[in-house]
Amino acid sequence: MRRFRITPGRIALALAATLAGSIGIGYATTLPVSSSSLGTASQSLTKSSCTVSGTSSTTDTYIDQNSPNSSFGSNTTMLVQPDTNKIQASLIMFSLSGCSIPTTGGADTATLTLFITNAPSSSRTLTLYPVLQTWSGSSTWNTAHSLQVGSATTSFATGTTNNVSKALTVTIDVDALIKNPNANFGWEILDGGTPAGGDRTTIATSNNGTAARRPTLTINYEK
Amino acid sequence: MKYVPKIFGTTLALWAILATVAAATSLAVTSTVLSAGNAAVPVCGVLAASATRTVDNASTVTGVTVSGIPSACRGKTLLVTLTGQTGASLGTSSGTISSCGTTCTVSLTGSSFGSVSATSLYGYAFAVTG
DSSP: EHHHHHHHHHHHHHHHHHHHHHHHHHHHHGGGHHHHTEEEEEEOOOOEEEEEEEOOOOOOOOETTTSSOOTTTOOOOEEEEEOOOOOEEEEEEOOOOGGOOOTTTTEEEEEHHHHHOOOSOOEEEEEEEEEEEEOOOTTTTHHHTTBBOOOOOEEOOOOOSSSEEEEEEHHHHHHHHOOGGGGGGOEEEEEEEEEEOOEEEEEOOOTOSSSGGSSEEEEEEOO | TTTHHHHHHHHHHHHHHHHHHHHHHHHHHHHHOSSTSSSSOOOOEEEOEEEEEEEEEEBBEEEEEEEEEGGGGSSSEEEEEEEOSOOOEEEEEEEEEOOOOOOOEEEEEBBBBBBBBBGGOEEEEEEEEE
16 A cells, blocks of 8 residues: 655645635625624723812702701801700712713712811711702701602711811712702711710801812712 | 654544634623524524613612614513623623613613622623523
């Protein structure tokens, strides 16, 4: 029996035959997977951020049960305390119009930063509730104490140290108001704990003379 | 002429190798979109879908709503993949296209994708399957 020798001619012949066959296989394989026939699509998201602060984009005030007809919308601080018949609750709202986030976008993260100028003598737990009804900087206890609010967004401990910032996560609420800007009524800050001596918390407002102390809303968003 | 059987044998072996490669390629593509290489392919118009998502306060995706699906796709299945910055899949879910007007909408729960952070989400991929 003679040995089969591999020569350049035989290699060329084998490759030519293989190529012809593989083209057929490849064509048959790619036919069913064209993008138009599968009904496929994709969507890319762009990430960006926006920071909102200052009187032009912030409305903040507090309401005082002990001064039911007074409004405090131009004060440099707002108050929170749970005292019987002397309840004080703060209200804060930001306009996001300057951020130009489309309603198809959404918040990846959103952080509300508050600056406590005067802490209570023992740490209090304050709770942030999304407000579901209209109010303004001229609201009073009598006009706003029964505002409808949603489920608590977050709570935080005030601590007992003056002049400290508190960063509060409010992503779920900001995401919702991006999608529905007409439902932007901000938050109410309440102390639902048991009253005690020296339990008042004082928070800087957008009117505060020190810009770094004013409430700030930082949003990282997609669109 | 006596070498023809050997050449034929060599060629057949090479064909077998290429066919294996081709079959593997077909599987990779079809497993993403269709159940088999020669299964019925849905044709229901150009898919100009777009999605929005909701999050909880920890930035975890809680829901995805896809709109702009042609009404001719009603009854078929929409496969949605959440993609990261590099295009890698973060999670996949699917739903039947049943809520239709001029176009159709499909809503999926966030948990059906696993636990996906909105901060990692950079895009969506959609596919209609039969």
